[in-house]
Amino acid sequence: MGLLTNLRDSISRVTDGLFAADEPKRIGIYGPPNAGKTTLANRIARDWTGDAVGPESHIPHETRRARRKENVEIERNGRKVTIDIVDTPGVTTKVDYKEFLDHDMDKEDAVRRSREATEGVAEAMHWLREDVDGVIYVLDSTTDPFTQVNTMLIGIIESQDLPALILANKTDLSGSDVQQIANAFPQHETIPLSALEGENMDEVYTKIAEYFG
Amino acid sequence: MPHQCIECGRTFPDGSKEMLSGCPDCGGNKFQFKPSGAAESKPSAEPSAGSAPSADSEPTTETEPAPDFNSRSGSDTGAASPEPAESDDPGDPVDRRPERETGSAATDPVDGDAEHIDGEEAEDSAQASARSDVVSPDELDRAARETGSAAVDSESTEPPASQPGVDELRDELNEQFESIRIVSPGQYELNLMELYDRQEYIISLQEDGRYVIEMPDAWGVTDE
Structure with missing residues (x-):
């Protein structure tokens, strides 16, 4: 009996280990609205799978549902890292349909977009709690990173002991200030990039492999 | 004649015991309070002062204007400061309105209250207590949250306040958990x-x- 039990335990340990190793880590791309999360997700997905994740837009809250791209294989230094990318809606504490009216949108559409964006934030927060193994936190390096949302989200990520990579996006813009972001979150490494132009993506992939591999 | 039955129109002097068990004529239990008349009938109000506290045990005598008096006297007695202290539930826009009124513009109600304040001076605490019994559930909610409201008010409103107080607490809790x-x-x-x-x-x-x-x-x- 003891032999059988030991054998069964050994088999289950081996199979568990196999599944754990095979299961790609789910990496959530988080950040405030219009930081360039979808642009980054598309850049990563196109570079390694050829597909896009979702439409990009300069209008805030374009992404109102979390979108997942599974089995993105990133090869770095002869080593393969497989991740699932989850592009999440921009997180904010206030959603107002009026901000969409400036983008040639009628009120009905703006109100609907606002409601969907709010649902999107709820979904993003839910994913953060339940479903991600690591976080890529994207910030627009032309804007002030000292916001309630950023502080709260980074705090939550830290409290969960999730590996987190902070990306200072939009370095192609003239007002970009990467150092400001590095100063805001000195406990984390800050990687500058332009997801739109593909600048410094090599370092981003190296860090992704290092942090989430 | 500060009290008038709103059913049959019969009037009662301030502090009258007749109306405590309902209007003797029509049995109505809703009375209108007329403060200007209270000043005129001041002499008759004083002798009946001792009997007025019995109204505490008679919450059935409901006059509708009384809630106004209760809330105003509540804010006059310093409830204005505890009310804004409820900033832990800043979200309820309905609640915020009165807070702003009392906090930012304490002089606003003065104009409308001038005659009421005169009336209050003309009556004793027993009468004020008797009238403080008759408050609407809304007023009770507010009174329950006014931690600094006058002791007389809280004593007299305790029994009817218990049920709305639970509802209020539930609302507050729900609000705290609102996402x-x-x-x-x-x-x-x-x-x-x-x-x-x-x-x-x-x-x-x-x-x-x-x-x-x-x-x-x-x-x-x-x-x-």
Whole structure:
């Protein structure tokens, strides 16, 4: 009996280990609205799978549902890292349909977009709690990173002991200030990039492999 | 004749015991209070002062204008400062309105209150107590939250206040746990920590303010 039990335990340990190793880590791309999360997700997905994740837009809250791209294989230094990318809606504490009216949108559409964006934030927060193994936190390096949302989200990520990579996006813009972001979150490494132009993506992939591999 | 039955129109002097068990003529239990008349009938009000506290045990005598007096006397006695202290529930726009009125513009009610204040001076505390019995549930809610309200008021309103107080507490608790506040259609305020902490997943917001939530954990447990 003891032999059988030991054998069964050994088999289950081996199979568990196999599944754990095979299961790609789910990496959530988080950040405030219009930081360039979808642009980054598309850049990563196109570079390694050829597909896009979702439409990009300069209008805030374009992404109102979390979108997942599974089995993105990133090869770095002869080593393969497989991740699932989850592009999440921009997180904010206030959603107002009026901000969409400036983008040639009628009120009905703006109100609907606002409601969907709010649902999107709820979904993003839910994913953060339940479903991600690591976080890529994207910030627009032309804007002030000292916001309630950023502080709260980074705090939550830290409290969960999730590996987190902070990306200072939009370095192609003239007002970009990467150092400001590095100063805001000195406990984390800050990687500058332009997801739109593909600048410094090599370092981003190296860090992704290092942090989430 | 400060009190008038709103059913049959019969009037009663201030502090009258007749009306405590309902209008003797029509049995109505709603009376209108006329403060200007109170000043005129001041002499008759004083002798009946001693008997007025019996009104405490007679909450059935309900005069509708009384809530106004109760709330005003509450704010006059310094309840204005405790009310803004309830900033831990800043979200309820209905609650915020009176706070702003009392806090930012304390002089606003003065004009309207001038004659009422005169009337109050003309009456004794027993009469004020008798009238403080008859408050609407809304006023009771507010009174229950005014921690600094006059002791006389709280004593006399305690028995009827218990039920609305529970409702109020429930509202406050619900508010603390609210994760998405609909300010107006298309305008939302989100409590990120609350959204993060809650196990249920809000998948859809309805126009009327209802949520559709999914509880995957609960389903998972029952399935297993």
